[in-house]
Amino acid sequence: MSHPDHETHSNTSDNPHFEDILARGLASPSRRMILRGGVGMAGLAMLPGCASLATAPAPVQALGFPSLDKSLLDDVVLPPGYRYSVVHATGDALSAQLPAYSNTGAETDDWSNRIGDHHDGMDIFFIDDRGRYTDRDTGRAVLVVNHESSADGHFMHPAGQTSNGVSGKKFTQFGDWDLGARPELEVLKEINHHGVSVVEIERGPNGWRMKAGSPLNRRVTAQTPARIAGPRAHLKDIQSQMVTRWDTAGTRSRGTLNNCGHGKTPWGTYLACEENWAFYFQMTAGAAAASGRDAVTRRRYGLPVAAPAAGQTRANSQGWHTVSASDDRFARWNLSAVGASADRDFRNEANTFGYNVEIDPLSPTSTPVKRVIMGRMAHEGAVCSLPKAGQPLAFYMGCDARNEYIYKFVSTAVWDPKDIGGGIAAGDKYLNEGKLYAARFDANGQGQWIELDIKDTKVANYAAFKFANQGEIYIHTRLAADAVGATKMDRPEWTAVNPKNGEIYVTLTNNSAANRTPGRADAANPRAYMDVDGKRGAGNPNGHIIRFRENGDQAAATGFRWDIFLFGAEEDAGDANLSGLTARNSFSSPDGLWFSPTTGICWIQTDDGAMTDETHCMMLAALPGEVGDGGKVTVKNKMVVNGAEQTGTQETFIGAALGEARLRRFLIGPKGSEITGVTEADGGRALFVNIQHPGEESKSVTAADSQWPGNKGYGRPGRPRSATIVITRTDGGVIGA
Numbered sequence: 001m002s003h004p005d006h007e008t009h010s011n012t013s014d015n016p017h018f019e020d021i022l023a024r025g026l027a028s029p030s031r032r033m034i035l036r037g038g039v040g041m042a043g044l045a046m047l048p049g050c051a052s053l054a055t056a057p058a059p060v061q062a063l064g065f066p067s068l069d070k071s072l073l074d075d076v077v078l079p080p081g082y083r084y085s086v087v088h089a090t091g092d093a094l095s096a097q098l099p100a101y102s103n104t105g106a107e108t109d110d111w112s113n114r115i116g117d118h119h120d121g122m123d124i125f126f127i128d129d130r131g132r133y134t135d136r137d138t139g140r141a142v143l144v145v146n147h148e149s150s151a152d153g154h155f156m157h158p159a160g161q162t163s164n165g166v167s168g169k170k171f172t173q174f175g176d177w178d179l180g181a182r183p184e185l186e187v188l189k190e191i192n193h194h195g196v197s198v199v200e201i202e203r204g205p206n207g208w209r210m211k212a213g214s215p216l217n218r219r220v221t222a223q224t225p226a227r228i229a230g231p232r233a234h235l236k237d238i239q240s241q242m243v244t245r246w247d248t249a250g251t252r253s254r255g256t257l258n259n260c261g262h263g264k265t266p267w268g269t270y271l272a273c274e275e276n277w278a279f280y281f282q283m284t285a286g287a288a289a290a291s292g293r294d295a296v297t298r299r300r301y302g303l304p305v306a307a308p309a310a311g312q313t314r315a316n317s318q319g320w321h322t323v324s325a326s327d328d329r330f331a332r333w334n335l336s337a338v339g340a341s342a343d344r345d346f347r348n349e350a351n352t353f354g355y356n357v358e359i360d361p362l363s364p365t366s367t368p369v370k371r372v373i374m375g376r377m378a379h380e381g382a383v384c385s386l387p388k389a390g391q392p393l394a395f396y397m398g399c400d401a402r403n404e405y406i407y408k409f410v411s412t413a414v415w416d417p418k419d420i421g422g423g424i425a426a427g428d429k430y431l432n433e434g435k436l437y438a439a440r441f442d443a444n445g446q447g448q449w450i451e452l453d454i455k456d457t458k459v460a461n462y463a464a465f466k467f468a469n470q471g472e473i474y475i476h477t478r479l480a481a482d483a484v485g486a487t488k489m490d491r492p493e494w495t496a497v498n499p500k501n502g503e504i505y506v507t508l509t510n511n512s513a514a515n516r517t518p519g520r521a522d523a524a525n526p527r528a529y530m531d532v533d534g535k536r537g538a539g540n541p542n543g544h545i546i547r548f549r550e551n552g553d554q555a556a557a558t559g560f561r562w563d564i565f566l567f568g569a570e571e572d573a574g575d576a577n578l579s580g581l582t583a584r585n586s587f588s589s590p591d592g593l594w595f596s597p598t599t600g601i602c603w604i605q606t607d608d609g610a611m612t613d614e615t616h617c618m619m620l621a622a623l624p625g626e627v628g629d630g631g632k633v634t635v636k637n638k639m640v641v642n643g644a645e646q647t648g649t650q651e652t653f654i655g656a657a658l659g660e661a662r663l664r665r666f667l668i669g670p671k672g673s674e675i676t677g678v679t680e681a682d683g684g685r686a687l688f689v690n691i692q693h694p695g696e697e698s699k700s701v702t703a704a705d706s707q708w709p710g711n712k713g714y715g716r717p718g719r720p721r722s723a724t725i726v727i728t729r730t731d732g733g734v735i736g737a
């Protein structure tokens with residue numbers, strides 16, 4: 001199936017592979033141009049007739065496409081000369097033995113060998129001719145995709161989720177889920193559509209496609225066993241918090257949940273970050289409430305402290321624990337202390353979630369590892385500093401909830417490029433020993449990294465929670481960051497590192513009126529205003545992107561300089577439109593964020609609810625300058641709080657205005673989708689992007705308000721599906737240039 005502006009990829013035949021075509025001398029200039037060799041690699045080889053690709057693409061100096069107008073189409077919209085095809089979508093079978101996805105909820109398999117739901121963070125791992133990881137583009141790779149899979153697992157069931165024997169309920173949002181009993185098959189499908197997909201992809205005559213049946217194809221789900229890892233001196237203290245009926249030593253746990261942002265390590269492994277895991281746990285009626293320190297830590301992470309009250313029908317839960325109290329696959333979601341001690345029940349199960357989970361994508365039998373020293377939070381990405389031989393590595397991490405913090409982990413081990421390809425063993429070298437910090441943004445444009453250390457008197461003497469040991473700091477990290485006075489941010493989402501200068505960018509997606517009023521703004525979170533047309537209330541409804549540069553460009557620095565790169569806004573937002581956005585580049589709620597290492601383009605992706613009456617979520621290309629290239633501004637804030645107008649001013653630092661020349665709207669998604677996850681191949685000529693939860697606001701599974709991608713010829717039409725797409729230019733050029 002095709003369409004003038006895109007090619008939907010429905011070719012799952014066993015067509016010849018690129019290498020076969022090369023070997024047979026069949027490649028011709030009329031085929032899509034393909035670059036052999038990757039970024040910064042000498043000795044580029046290429047297809048005959050592609051002499052124009054003889055040099056590696058240089059960083060893009062000017063954006064080479066027209067900025068898109070807003071769109072409300074149920075399709076992926078791209079500039080003229082660009083097209084997309086689908087690489088894989090929710091439910092696609094990873095093995096040739098499974099039937100193709102019905103898209104009606106008819107599957108009776110447990111989903112553990114199908115592509116998961118809610119495609120999110122993503123990265124690509126190239127494979128050399130000996131089957132090992134390489135950072136060179138070889139034309140063969142595995143694509144690793146997070147499946148955030150949050151609140152709406154209904155499309156995979158015939159009539160939506162079933163609870164208490166009633167199907168078709170629309171489970172709206174966290175905190176509003178039905179507490180009735182769930183059927184086993186539905187729950188197994190839901191458990192398994194979470195996690196991560198690892199899929200071999202290869203470049204053929206029709207572009208990149210999934211290789212169904214590859215031995216490298218793998219699902220890591222919410223049931224896959226993982227190892228608990230941490231610093232040697234504190235590992236026993238950590239494991240004692242992880243003791244459950246399933247592993248009474250606390251050395252292992254099961255599964256990963258709500259993998260949102262991600263990280264790629266310099267040695268070639270994947271970090272799947274666990275975000276909204278807290279909302280999966282519940283307690284059973286009549287169970288004793290948690291108390292003391294346990295109650296404090298549960299509250300701080302949004303976990304249930306007491307059983308639902310008599311007659312209560314809705315609360316945080318997917319109801320997974322309701323299937324069976326004796327089957328550990330289900331009982332583990334119940335945090336009640338039903339046994340005589342912690343090794344007889346699952347009261348500690350939630351302590352095993354909230355981490356960065358390291359996966360070796362090229363080793364399908366390897367055990368994923370939970371890197372506890374990187375802290376427990378609503379993790380949103382773990383992006384590495386530019387690696388420098390002989391120096392420590394820093395990983396930058398946001399905790400995505402209102403008023404949460406930005407963190408970094410600095411490795412004790414110094415970077416040795418010989419560890420490239422070292423897999424999980426290299427992870428054990430870099431990600432078990434080091435220092436964990438939380439960020440404080442000061443009003444003078446400077447910032448401090450404050451180490452989370454039990455020897456710090458602010459931590460040791462913290463009144464709200466008495467840490468027993470350093471191991472507890474890695475598990476109850478938010479409380480330690482509270483203790484040291486880290487800066488409460490407007491929902492930290494993704495982090496990205498500018499390959500040109502090592503500066504770190506963090507999306508702050510939005511915040512509510514309960515947290516940002518004119519009186520509660522600060523320099524780093526300076527806006528408090530009303531959504532211009534009232535769709536999303538007040539606070540910081542459109543979000544911003546902050547950036548900072550480490551002192552001395554050192555990953556281990558304890559101080560930095562910051563400014564605000566961009567403020568999201570509708571173009572008619574008046575004083576709130578501080579970055580001078582126009583109808584052609586206005587955006588709201590920045591979330592995904594990534595720099596292309598080839599072109600240097602900063603790709604910004606949105607997950608918005610404030611502007612969706614005018615345009616679906618989008619992806620923009622930006623050409624940033626650097627921290628300090630703008631100046632000081634005074635933000636004029638105005639909000640109505642409880643019927644009374646509040647005003648105030650707040651000074652902050654803003655980057656140089658980009659204008660339409662350096663900030664353009666490149667992609668707009670289908671109805672109800674967010675755009676998230678981006679990576680590239682072919683020296684920037686193929687861009688992979690994830691379309692998450694089209695049709696999210698649907699009230700019915702059979703009359704959904706999006707039909708993408710089935711409406712464009714991918715798979716069986718009907719219900720909407722999350723998907724990975726790959727974007728190319730019809731002339732084979734570099735994306736964005």
Ligand code: FEO
Binds near residue numbers: 261275380591
């Ligand atoms: Fe999963 Fe914070 O976005």
Ligand code: CA
Binds near residue numbers: 532533570571572614
């Ligand atoms: Ca508007």
Ligand code: CA
Binds near residue numbers: 591
């Ligand atoms: Ca996100």
Ligand code: CA
Binds near residue numbers: 531535536611
């Ligand atoms: Ca609005």
